[in-house]
Amino acid sequence: MASILFFLIGLSTLVFLALAVGIWWAVKSGQFDDLEGPAQRILMDDDDPLLPGRDRQLKDGE
Amino acid sequence: MSGDCFHCGQPIPGDVQLSVTIDGEPRAMCCRGCQAVAEAIVANHLEDYYRHRTAPATTPQELVPEALGRLAVYDHPDIQKSFVIDAGEHTREAVLILEGITCAACIWLNERHLMQLPGVKAVSVNYATHRARIAWDEREISLSRILSEIRLLGYDAHPYNAHAAETLRRQRRSQDLRRLFVAGLASAQVMMFAIALYAGAYYYDMDHGTAQLMRWASLILSIPVVLYSAVPFYRAAWSGLKSRHLNMDVPVSLAVVSGFWGSAWVTWQGEGVVYFDTITMFVFILLASRFLEQGAREKSVEAAENLLKLAPAMATRVRDGRQEVVPVLELAPGDVILARPGEAIAADGVVVEGESSADEALLTGESRPVPKRPGDGVIAASVNLEGPLLVRVTGVGENTVLAGIVRLLDRAQAQKPRLAQLADRVAGWFTLALLLLALATGIGWALVAPERVFEIVLAVLVVTCPCALSIAAPAAIAAASSSLLKRGILLTRGHALETLARVDHVVLDKTGTLTHGRPWLERVIPLGRLDEDRARVLAASLEQASEHPLAASFLAAVPADRLLPVTAAQNTPGVGVAGTIEGVRYQLGNARVLKTVPPLPADVPPGATVVWLARDGQPLAAFLLGDRLRDEAPALMERLAAMGVAVTILSGDAEPAVRHVAQALGVRDWRAQMRPEDKLAALQALQQAGRVVAMVGDGVNDAPVLAAAQVSIAMGGGTQVARSSSDIVLLSENLLDVARALHTGRRAIAVMKSNFAWAVGYNLVALPFAVLGYIPPWVAAIGMSASSLIVVLNALRLK
Numbered sequence: 083m084a085s086i087l088f089f090l091i092g093l094s095t096l097v098f099l100a101l102a103v104g105i106w107w108a109v110k111s112g113q114f115d116d117l118e119g120p121a122q123r124i125l126m127d128d129d130d131p132l133l134p135g136r137d138r139q140l141k142d143g144e
Numbered sequence: 145m146s147g148d149c150f151h152c153g154q155p156i157p158g159d160v161q162l163s164v165t166i167d168g169e170p171r172a173m174c175c176r177g178c179q180a181v182a183e184a185i186v187a188n189h190l191e192d193y194y195r196h197r198t199a200p201a202t203t204p205q206e207l208v209p210e211a212l213g214r215l216a217v218y219d220h221p222d223i224q225k226s227f228v229i230d231a232g233e234h235t236r237e238a239v240l241i242l243e244g245i246t247c248a249a250c251i252w253l254n255e256r257h258l259m260q261l262p263g264v265k266a267v268s269v270n271y272a273t274h275r276a277r278i279a280w281d282e283r284e285i286s287l288s289r290i291l292s293e294i295r296l297l298g299y300d301a302h303p304y305n306a307h308a309a310e311t312l313r314r315q316r317r318s319q320d321l322r323r324l325f326v327a328g329l330a331s332a333q334v335m336m337f338a339i340a341l342y343a344g345a346y347y348y349d350m351d352h353g354t355a356q357l358m359r360w361a362s363l364i365l366s367i368p369v370v371l372y373s374a375v376p377f378y379r380a381a382w383s384g385l386k387s388r389h390l391n392m393d394v395p396v397s398l399a400v401v402s403g404f405w406g407s408a409w410v411t412w413q414g415e416g417v418v419y420f421d422t423i424t425m426f427v428f429i430l431l432a433s434r435f436l437e438q439g440a441r442e443k444s445v446e447a448a449e450n451l452l453k454l455a456p457a458m459a460t461r462v463r464d465g466r467q468e469v470v471p472v473l474e475l476a477p478g479d480v481i482l483a484r485p486g487e488a489i490a491a492d493g494v495v496v497e498g499e500s501s502a503d504e505a506l507l508t509g510e511s512r513p514v515p516k517r518p519g520d521g522v523i524a525a526s527v528n529l530e531g532p533l534l535v536r537v538t539g540v541g542e543n544t545v546l547a548g549i550v551r552l553l554d555r556a557q558a559q560k561p562r563l564a565q566l567a568d569r570v571a572g573w574f575t576l577a578l579l580l581l582a583l584a585t586g587i588g589w590a591l592v593a594p595e596r597v598f599e600i601v602l603a604v605l606v607v608t609c610p611c612a613l614s615i616a617a618p619a620a621i622a623a624a625s626s627s628l629l630k631r632g633i634l635l636t637r638g639h640a641l642e643t644l645a646r647v648d649h650v651v652l653d654k655t656g657t658l659t660h661g662r663p664w665l666e667r668v669i670p671l672g673r674l675d676e677d678r679a680r681v682l683a684a685s686l687e688q689a690s691e692h693p694l695a696a697s698f699l700a701a702v703p704a705d706r707l708l709p710v711t712a713a714q715n716t717p718g719v720g721v722a723g724t725i726e727g728v729r730y731q732l733g734n735a736r737v738l739k740t741v742p743p744l745p746a747d748v749p750p751g752a753t754v755v756w757l758a759r760d761g762q763p764l765a766a767f768l769l770g771d772r773l774r775d776e777a778p779a780l781m782e783r784l785a786a787m788g789v790a791v792t793i794l795s796g797d798a799e800p801a802v803r804h805v806a807q808a809l810g811v812r813d814w815r816a817q818m819r820p821e822d823k824l825a826a827l828q829a830l831q832q833a834g835r836v837v838a839m840v841g842d843g844v845n846d847a848p849v850l851a852a853a854q855v856s857i858a859m860g861g862g863t864q865v866a867r868s869s870s871d872i873v874l875l876s877e878n879l880l881d882v883a884r885a886l887h888t889g890r891r892a893i894a895v896m897k898s899n900f901a902w903a904v905g906y907n908l909v910a911l912p913f914a915v916l917g918y919i920p921p922w923v924a925a926i927g928m929s930a931s932s933l934i935v936v937l938n939a940l941r942l943k
Contacts (some may be wrong), residue, residue: 087354087357088357091337091357091358091361094333094336094361095333095361095364095365098329098330098333098365101329102325102326102329102368105321105322105325105326105329106322109318109321109322109325110318112268114318114321115270115314116270119251119269119270122249123251123252
């Protein structure tokens with residue numbers, strides 16, 4: 083029993099470290115700067131079929 | 145085509161026939177500006193904006209070549225120096241304030257559109273602060289091009305000068321977040337081990353090796369909390385000690401450090417009880433409450449900084465008959481500047497040429513547009529409404545009225561935290577007593593039974609740990625503010641509730657607070673053969689083409705489908721509008737549209753705004769316009785009277801208007817024509833008489849008074865500055881919420897008092913037992929948690 087405990091406790095410590103690093107990165111990359119906008123942004127549908135960029139480049143290329 | 149503009153939602157004037165095909169359907173537009181913006185959106189396949197927006201866009205100002213020329217100034221290296229950062233060899237980065245953001249779809253639109261421009265490397269718009277961070281390659285695109293593209297979408301972008309303080313604040317916020325998360329994760333994990341340890345020791349006879357494993361794992365997980373998350377407490381405690389001042393952080397640091405080292409020693413020895421769970425939880429709860437408090441305070445600072453953008457950055461200077469666009473900083477007293485209609489005036493000055501009126505409502509509280517003729521003074525950041533004005537500059541920058549208001553605001557805010565300091569000083573004595581007691585207990589036990597010293601001192605520290613005591617107030621505040629928020633009352637500073645309960649005097653602003661802050665068609669007086677209804681319809685029809693602020697009040701009084709088509713519409717600034725309806729030429733405007741001014745009924749108050757409808761100079765009807773009282777204002781007065789709270793009205797508006805409102809509400813104590821400094825003086829006089837004052841206001845002119853009042857309440861529809869300098873914001877725009885907030889404040893204080901009584905009572909009862917060694921630390925920890933829990937549950941009754 084002790085050995086499985088060793089393994090699980092070690093694992094939980096590793097998970098803690100992974101989460102800490104993940105949050106470190108998330109904070110650093112500014113994901114917590116704006117806590118209101120993203121909730122609404124999910125509603126925006128910017129799927130590829132619109133591809134606004136391509137049209138524009140074609141026009142510019144002519 | 146009739147109805148409202150598809151883009152901005154404004155009513156469409158009768159003679160306008162513009163449309164844009166959006167999603168395969170023609171949509172009506174109210175003006176060329178909206179049409180241009182809508183076309184730009186469609187041409188770039190950004191129609192999604194219309195599908196997802198939750199509020200209509202603002203009406204764009206028509207793009208004139210001069211406006212574009214003005215943007216070119218921002219490409220000048222000297223001007224860029226103040227707000228553009230070099231982010232690489234050719235990469236430049238700047239922060240812009242976006243005006244006109246009404247919903248999240250606006251952000252999407254801006255980001256999508258700018259990202260597809262060649263040379264733009266990164267765009268991110270912050271919804272909360274309305275600021276955009278943009279990086280671009282200066283070889284491929286110029287800043288003025290980016291700014292003009294934003295304008296093409298119908299928004300207005302100003303460079304934002306990112307101060308060093310702003311960067312610092314951002315860094316500190318990120319760091320606080322990290323500390324909080326680390327403490328949260330670690331405490332959750334350590335708590336699991338702790339439960340296993342407690343259960344194992346008392347029910348399952350856990351073997352020594354397993355228990356040691358749990359202890360070591362807890363120890364390892366606690367290290368980041370003690371060495372990283374808790375650092376702010378050590379710093380605050382140290383700086384407190386250095387200035388010979390005991391604060392709450394001292395016992396917190398002491399408990400964390402001694403708890404950790406004691407438990408580490410126990411773990412090393414392999415015998416005894418560890419308290420890693422207690423200290424990690426403790427740190428997490430304290431950090432969380434501080435983070436929330438900090439967030440609310442920062443928002444108000446940001447809003448105050450945004451105030452400075454009220455004043456325009458560029459001005460049109462007229463010199464030797466030529467116009468040139470220059471930064472406002474370069475203006476000197478004596479220069480002559482041109483203020484175009486619809487623009488904010490760049491500096492304080494005196495009109496030398498032109499006739500117009502200016503909207504000074506934000507700065508002075510004057511509800512009506514103020515007429516401006518040569519010789520009249522104008523205020524920086526007020527908006528020129530009708531015709532172009534030539535203005536001789538008398539004050540710029542630090543010498544303007546606006547800057548003065550900002551200074552008043554700063555000073556009042558700086559004076560505020562005296563209450564908080566008092567609370568801290570009391571906490572200091574409490575802390576000192578606690579520490580002395582723990583020390584005495586330690587010395588006492590060292591003489592009697594040295595092997596029990598650590599256990600008992602820790603029990604004393606944990607039992608007396610001001611946890612329940614320190615969350616007694618915040619828990620009640622949190623519960624009360626979330627219940628207030630559900631009704632649309634936003635608390636921005638925690639201390640507000642405590643003070644609200646003691647408020648015995650409410651000071652109200654008039655314009656925009658007791659009234660709607662917009663002119664309202666109050667009464668129609670027919671003077672000829674026309675009946676009331678016909679006169680109203682004619683006037684509203686004439687006003688369709690006008691952009692004068694009074695026009696909206698006429699249009700609101702008549703349904704859109706009853707408006708008549710107007711031909712040969714003509715707008716004369718400073719006089720009014722004229723137009724031909726059904727073959728007859730009518731004029732609508734001030735007394736100058738008349739040849740002779742007829743007498744009005746005696747019950748018309750002097751000083752009321754009167755608009756005349758005339759035909760060939762002969763009066764047909766008179767319209768009385770007034771600022772309408774909010775419907776719930778009388779009910780508020782009743783409630784306040786029932787609560788035993790006195791009421792005063794302080795207004796920047798003219799005397800007759802204020803008297804009218806005060807009489808309608810039965811308020812005896814009112815004063816009119818108050819400048820911001822007068823209001824501040826009146827408020828301070830009340831405070832010196834021992835009253836606890838709540839100020840309710842909405843305008844920029846109220847900001848200093850709001851900041852100086854013990855509790856300040858701003859209307860949600862008011863200006864950003866007013867909101868930022870107040871403790872409570874009424875998002876609901878319902879005046880009755882003032883009474884509701886006072887009531888909740890009183891209940892919250894009652895709950896806080898019972899919480900304090902419980903927390904102190906528990907400490908007093910438990911302390912002797914702990915000192916005498918009858919309470920093992922784990923019982924102390926359970927007792928402390930239970931006591932905290934009871935305090936929180938008690939607070940939840942407020943919801």
